[in-house]
Amino acid sequence: MLRFLVRRTLSAIVILFLLSMVTYLLFFGVPRDPALLMCGKTCNPTAIANIHHVLGLDKSIPEQYGIFLHNLVLGSNQFDQGPCPAPCFGYSYHTNDLVWQTLLDRLPTTISLTLGGAFFFLLIGLGTGLAAAWKRGTLIDKTATAGAMVLSSMQIYFLGPLALAVLVYQTHWFDKPAYNNFTDDPVSWFGGLIIPWVVLSTIFAAQYTRMARSAMIEQLQEEHVRTARAKGMSRRYVFFRYAGRGSLIPIVTIFGIDLGALLGGAIITEVTFSLPGLGQLAVQSVFFSDLPLLLGVMLFSASMILLFNIIVDAAYAFIDPRIRLA
Numbered sequence: 151m152l153r154f155l156v157r158r159t160l161s162a163i164v165i166l167f168l169l170s171m172v173t174y175l176l177f178f179g180v181p182r183d184p185a186l187l188m189c190g191k192t193c194n195p196t197a198i199a200n201i202h203h204v205l206g207l208d209k210s211i212p213e214q215y216g217i218f219l220h221n222l223v224l225g226s227n228q229f230d231q232g233p234c235p236a237p238c239f240g241y242s243y244h245t246n247d248l249v250w251q252t253l254l255d256r257l258p259t260t261i262s263l264t265l266g267g268a269f270f271f272l273l274i275g276l277g278t279g280l281a282a283a284w285k286r287g288t289l290i291d292k293t294a295t296a297g298a299m300v301l302s303s304m305q306i307y308f309l310g311p312l313a314l315a316v317l318v319y320q321t322h323w324f325d326k327p328a329y330n331n332f333t334d335d336p337v338s339w340f341g342g343l344i345i346p347w348v349v350l351s352t353i354f355a356a357q358y359t360r361m362a363r364s365a366m367i368e369q370l371q372e373e374h375v376r377t378a379r380a381k382g383m384s385r386r387y388v389f390f391r392y393a394g395r396g397s398l399i400p401i402v403t404i405f406g407i408d409l410g411a412l413l414g415g416a417i418i419t420e421v422t423f424s425l426p427g428l429g430q431l432a433v434q435s436v437f438f439s440d441l442p443l444l445l446g447v448m449l450f451s452a453s454m455i456l457l458f459n460i461i462v463d464a465a466y467a468f469i470d471p472r473i474r475l476a
Contacts, residue, residue, distance in 0.1 A: 155464060162456040167276035169452050170445060174215050177441050202267035204230065205243060213473070239449075244434070249446040253428065259329040260427035263350070264412040266343055270351035271358060272405070278355070279362025284389065286367060294359060302355035307350045310422035317345060327423040346423045350416065354408065361404065372396065398469050406462030407455065414451025462473065 185201040186193065202208045218240070220226070225236035228283040231246060306475045317324045325458035326347050330338040355427065369375060370393050417429035424430075426445055435443035 153171035155460065158463065161369065162453075162460065165456060166449055166452055170218070170449055171215065173445055173448050174211065174218070174366065174441075177439075177444065178211055234343035239446035242443045243440045244438040244443070249442045250444040252431070252443065253446055253450055254424055256428050256431050258331070259425050260413060260420070260429065261337065262329065262332065262343055263346055263417045263425060263427060264409065266347040267354065267412065267416075268332055268405075268409055270347050271354035274351060275358025276401070279359040280366060280394075281371070282363045283366035291363075295363065298359040301352055302360065303354075304353055306349060306353060308420045310346075310419065312346050313349050314423075327425065329425055329427075340352065343425075346419055347426065349422075350419055352457060354394050357404075358401065359403055365400050366393055369393035369396040395446060395469065399466065400464055402465060402469060406458040406465075410455035410458030411451075413454040413458075 183208065185198045185205070189197050189201060206214055209217075213386070221234060221238040223236060223238065224237045226234045226240075229241055231241045231248075234240060234250075237250055237251075241247065242249055242252060245252070262439035278294050278298070278472075282291040283289050314326075318326050321378060324345055325341060328342040330342050332339040366389075370389075372393070374394045375388060375396075378392050379385070414428065416427065416430055419425070420427040421433055428451065431443065432447040432451070434440070435447055
């Protein structure tokens, strides 16, 4: 297990290195100069050249990338704004704030959105999927399957504005979504995120309903499950103890990927509901051609996806004893 984790961690570091390199190359391939965005109305060639020097854009791309890697690992005291401890992504071109601190400030919003949405879509999706598999062929099964097919084809950018129009602006049943600190006011925290949670969980729950149903039905056909039934064990015990455990493998796989992606920033959801999370920050970094911020968001998001992939792979051996990690 230890060798497996070390090997996967090293491969994740290589992937992050390649991702940062590609992001750097793509950034300089876009014909948009961040100095022009910062120069203001009194812009002139001298001012642009000065901004290039301050940002380090007057150096070659390999030299800039080497400085970035050095600062990321060891930190830097070379910035005019002040020291930048490791992991140092530098200072934002647009706000002049420390990128790592900006990521930490936005992270609670994304974590709240992700964990709340994950709780709802797992509870609803797995519950509905298991109920459909238990009542296979009945009206419950057909209704759950049809509903999942319809909802899984929906998109957040359609359901989100629709939910806002109906629940906030027309009926006034809910306040406009907003992030409030949980420790300051738990009730406002919950009320401000309930609509994004419902919209997010509606689409994901439909996918998990279909997945849980198909995985459970497949497991019920396995030899060891039929043998357990032949030995006289109750249907309920066999359903949850034998078939249920085996059906977790595909669900855990997709859940790990979804959770890592959402923690890296639920871009469409955060933009739709104007939530100040990592997803909205990613959009802003692209809009303002903010390379340090863009690299920070990209590498943080990729790290979350890779981390949860490693956790999921390691969890296989605990879920199913037949799986061994070499």
